[in-house]
Structure formats: structure tokens, C-alpha cells
Amino acid sequence: MAESADSQILESLNQLLLGLDPNMSKTEKLWVYENKEIVNRTVNYHPGLYHIFDHMLRVAAQNPTMDTLVVNIDRKENFIEICAKGGNEIRIDVDEEFHPQIFDFFEDLKIDTAYHGKRHEQPNHVNCFVQAFLQKDKSANKPLPKSVTSRAKYTKLKYKPDLGKFGMTKLEDDDVAMMNKKVVDMAGSLGERMRVLLNRREVILIRKKVSHKNVLAPAVLNPFEGYFHLYLESTDNELPRMFTKVQDSWEVCLSIREGKFEQVSFVNSIATVKGGSHVNHITNQITDHLIKVLNKKYKKANLQAVHVKNYLWVFVNALIDDPVFDSEAGQETLIQPNSFESQFKLPERFLEKVVEGDSAISLARAGIATFNQETRDLYGLYPLSGKLANVRKTNVTKAMLDYVEVKNLKKILGLKIGAEYTNPSSLRYQHLMIMTDQDYDGYHIKGLIINLIYSFWPSLLRMNPSFLMEFKTPII
Numbered sequence: 001m002a003e004s005a006d007s008q009i010l011e012s013l014n015q016l017l018l019g020l021d022p023n024m025s026k027t028e029k030l031w032v033y034e035n036k037e038i039v040n041r042t043v044n045y046h047p048g049l050y051h052i053f054d055h056m057l058r059v060a061a062q063n064p065t066m067d068t069l070v071v072n073i074d075r076k077e078n079f080i081e082i083c084a085k086g087g088n089e090i091r092i093d094v095d096e097e098f099h100p101q102i103f104d105f106f107e108d109l110k111i112d113t114a115y116h117g118k119r120h121e122q123p124n125h126v127n128c129f130v131q132a133f134l135q136k137d138k139s140a141n142k143p144l145p146k147s148v149t150s151r152a153k154y155t156k157l158k159y160k161p162d163l164g165k166f167g168m169t170k171l172e173d174d175d176v177a178m179m180n181k182k183v184v185d186m187a188g189s190l191g192e193r194m195r196v197l198l199n200r201r202e203v204i205l206i207r208k209k210v211s212h213k214n215v216l217a218p219a220v221l222n223p224f225e226g227y228f229h230l231y232l233e234s235t236d237n238e239l240p241r242m243f244t245k246v247q248d249s250w251e252v253c254l255s256i257r258e259g260k261f262e263q264v265s266f267v268n269s270i271a272t273v274k275g276g277s278h279v280n281h282i283t284n285q286i287t288d289h290l291i292k293v294l295n296k297k298y299k300k301a302n303l304q305a306v307h308v309k310n311y312l313w314v315f316v317n318a319l320i321d322d323p324v325f326d327s328e329a330g331q332e333t334l335i336q337p338n339s340f341e342s343q344f345k346l347p348e349r350f351l352e353k354v355v356e357g358d359s360a361i362s363l364a365r366a367g368i369a370t371f372n373q374e375t376r377d378l379y380g381l382y383p384l385s386g387k388l389a390n391v392r393k394t395n396v397t398k399a400m401l402d403y404v405e406v407k408n409l410k411k412i413l414g415l416k417i418g419a420e421y422t423n424p425s426s427l428r429y430q431h432l433m434i435m436t437d438q439d440y441d442g443y444h445i446k447g448l449i450i451n452l453i454y455s456f457w458p459s460l461l462r463m464n465p466s467f468l469m470e471f472k473t474p475i476i
Contacts, residue, residue, distance in 0.1 A: 024166050032177035033184045038230040043174040046166045053080065053179050056157060057186055060084040061269040070197045071183050075171050078163060083156040188227025189266040189317050224317045228253035244350040252282055252346065253315035261309045265316040267323045274333040278318050283309060289351040380429065382412055388448040391455045421459045433469040446470060
């Protein structure tokens with residue numbers, strides 16, 4: 001290529017670098033991934049470096065034919081490698097047209113007014129901060145990509161950030177922790193259609209069971225649900241957790257947050273850090289249902305949406321056609337009209353679970369948390385949903401045994417139909433404590449449970465009259 005053209009490219013690069021914001025790092029409290037856990041802590045990171053990495057992953061995720069995403073972060077050599085397998089590869093022709101493309105890239109940066117002078121924070125500026133494109137002496141003679149003979153379909157990008165421009169000498173712990181978190185984000189939001197590997201190890205979010213703070217939670221059969229569990233396991237206390245999936249377009253998880261609403265959401269695998277209309281659509285359905293139920297139960301409460309919303313922790317993963325965002329800098333908010341309102345409604349069963357069993361089990365968890373480790377292992381918790389049928393009615397007796405709540409209760413206690421119990425060592429637990437609200441519904445539920453035990457296993461009460469116990473929850 002002519003020397004004058006090279007000079008034009010380097011002159012454009014110099015002009016771009018002069019516009020760098022001197023504040024190259026930020027200190028914030030953010031969620032990061034380290035030691036196989038998602039934790040919330042204060043980090044000092046470099047936004048420009050992170051957005052370059054973020055942009056690469058986003059581009060890879062938009063390929064619907066890809067089935068595997070591999071990310072390797074080499075801290076020894078300060079290289080980052082991203083490989084998208086199974087999709088249509090991106091071909092780069094090595095010819096005289098390549099240099100004019102670089103020149104056009106710099107010209108586009110000059111006229112784009114969206115960067116507000118802080119160009120290092122924009123993901124499209126990869127070329128300016130990656131040494132694989134421009135050597136330190138600013139020559140443009142670095143060997144270009146070569147043809148390969150492999151028949152495997154993949155696109156691989158390996159780049160080395162120009163760390164000196166970020167005031168760094170190596171990839172630092174906080175920056176790597178944020179990059180790792182981004183890879184886990186992809187594993188959770190992309191679902192079952194794609195395998196995600198980080199540093200040659202698969203990010204597996206599906207688990208047979210989840211044991212946290214000595215409380216056994218249900219199996220995790222969905223990647224986004226497993227991603228949600230990682231957040232909850234970072235907390236000091238065991239939190240209630242709910243999950244629902246509607247078709248392949250919407251996944252919603254719900255827990256509680258003390259006094260401050262929080263959300264974690266994605267649209268087409270793009271993290272919507274500030275939420276948007278999709279999160280509002282989900283949250284409004286939950287708060288409307290809670291207000292309706294609670295104001296009916298506690299007539300003097302007069303609760304408003306804001307009172308309820310401040311205790312919600314909402315996770316949303318949505319696939320939306322042609323989404324519209326307010327930014328391209330990584331702080332996205334979905335702003336398109338709520339065209340999906342008529343298409344997606346939370347299942348009634350999900351909404352009913354929000355107000356079933358949570359108050360009692362939260363109180364029980366709080367009590368168990370005060371025990372030492374050895375004592376905690378002697379207790380188990382199980383929330384009942386709704387009311388059991390009256391087993392004294394002959395027409396429901398057989399059906400009752402197939403009821404999921406009864407099946408689970410039998411399994412937890414180690415009970416068998418028709419068995420006579422004379423030795424407590426044959427049971428998994430020595431007592432069954434019933435915790436219900438101190439109202440007519442609570443009394444009714446308590447009576448139905450006593451009725452169930454007395455009808456099918458009367459020998460339990462003969463063997464140990466205190467097998468059934470009750471906890472009188474306080475009335476406030």
C-alpha cells in the first residue's frame with residue numbers, strides 16, 4: 001500500500017487517541033464471577049477494555065446457527081480468545097481492499113456524534129486498542145489473517161489489548177472477574193441451544209439439586225434458572241425462589257430484596273442493565289396480583305404498587321422481535337412500546353405461588369439460621385401450596401395419595417402407606433411441626449394436615465404423641 005495512505009491511517013489514529021477521556025477506570029459496586037460464584041463487591045475496572053470484550057460476545061451471540069461459544073482469557077500472555085463454533089464463519093479477504101476499510105473505519109469515528117468525546121468506552125473502537133492490528137511503532141505492516149484448511153465451521157478472534165493505553169501492565173483481577181461474569185451471563189441467557197466454555201471448562205448451570213444454607217431446593221433444569229440461583233446463593237440468608245418459562249420467548253425468576261427493587265434482565269441475550277418496558281411488564285403483573293390479594297386479606301393495609309415493588313428481585317430473559325434500545329454503550333434500556341403485553345401473561349399458577357407459603361417458610365429459615373452447623377442439619381423445611389383435601393371423604397382418599405404435596409411429604413418423612421410405626425429410628429425426622437397463619441385459613445390448613453396424618457398413619461401418634469407439633473406464628 002502507498003506510504004501516503006499509511007500516513008493517513010496513522011494520522012487518523014493519532015487524532016482519535018488525542019480525544020481519549022483521561023479517566024480510564026471506574027470504581028463501582030458490581031456483580032462479578034469468581035471462584036465459581038457470583039458475588040457483589042466493589043471493583044476497579046476499565047470500561048473501555050470491558051466494552052470491547054462485551055461487544056465481541058454480543059456479535060457472537062447474534063448468530064442463531066452457533067451452538068458453542070468458547071472464551072479463553074490468557075492472563076500470562078494477556079491475550080483474549082473468543083471462538084464461535086457451529087455457525088456461518090466470517091470470511092476476511094486479504095487483499096488491497098483491507099487498508100481502505102481501516103481508513104473508512106477512522107473516518108466513521110470522526111463524524112459519529114454519539115461518542116461524546118469518550119471514545120475509549122465505545123465497543124466499535126476495537127482496532128484502536130488491540131495490538132494485533134497496529135504495532136507499538138504504529139506501523140500497519142502486522143501480518144494479516146491467513147487462510148486455513150480446516151473444514152470445521154467456526155469464527156475465532158484472538159486479540160491482545162493495548163494495555164498501556166488503559167494505564168495497565170497486565171489483565172487485572174477486577175477486569176477479569178467482570179469478563180468472567182459476562183461469559184456466565186451469556187451461558188444463562190442463551191439457554192439450552194448453546195454450550196458456553198470459559199477457560200476450557202464448560203459453564204454448567206443445570207444441576208440435579210441445589211443445597212444452600214442446609215436447605216434443599218428443587219432441581220435446576222433450565223440454564224437461566226441456574227443463573228438465577230447463582231445470585232441467590234451469594235446472599236447471607238436463604239431466599240424464596242420461583243421460576244416460570246412460557247414457550248421459548250420468556251423466562252421469569254422471582255425472589256425478594258429487602259427494601260429496594262432490583263432487576264437482572266436480558267433481551268435477545270443483551271443485558272438490559274437499567275431494565276425497560278419488558279421488566280415493567282413483568283413487575284406490574286406481580287405487584288398488581290400482590291396488592292389485590294393483600295388488600296383483600298388485610299383491609300386496612302391500603303398497599304400501593306411502590307410498597308410491594310421495593311421488596312422484589314426480578315429476573316427476566318426475553319426474546320423480542322426487533323427490540324429498540326436507548327443506547328449502544330452497554331447501559332441498555334428497552335424503550336419500544338409494550339407490543340408484547342397482549343402476547344405474554346404470567347401463568348396464574350406462578351402468581352398464586354407468590355402469596356403461598358412464603359411467610360411461614362421465611363420465618364422458619366430465619367429461625368434455623370441461628371443454629372450452629374451441626375444443629376441445622378437436623379431440620380428440614382417444606383412449603384405447602386394451597387389446602388389439602390379432606391381425606392375423610394372417601395371419594396378423595398385414593399386421589400389424595402397421588403397429590404404432589406402428599407407424595408413429597410411422604411418422601412421427606414420416609415412414610416409408607418399401611419406401615420405400622422413403633423420405632424422412631426425408621427423415620428427421617430422425629431417431628432412434624434406445622435406453621436400456619438393465625439387466621440381461619442391457617443386453622444383450616446392445620447386441621448387438614450392433622451387429619452391426613454391421623455387417617456393414614458395413626459401409629460405415629462400412638463408411638464409418639466408429640467410427633468405432630470405446631471408453631472404459633474405471632475400476630476402483628
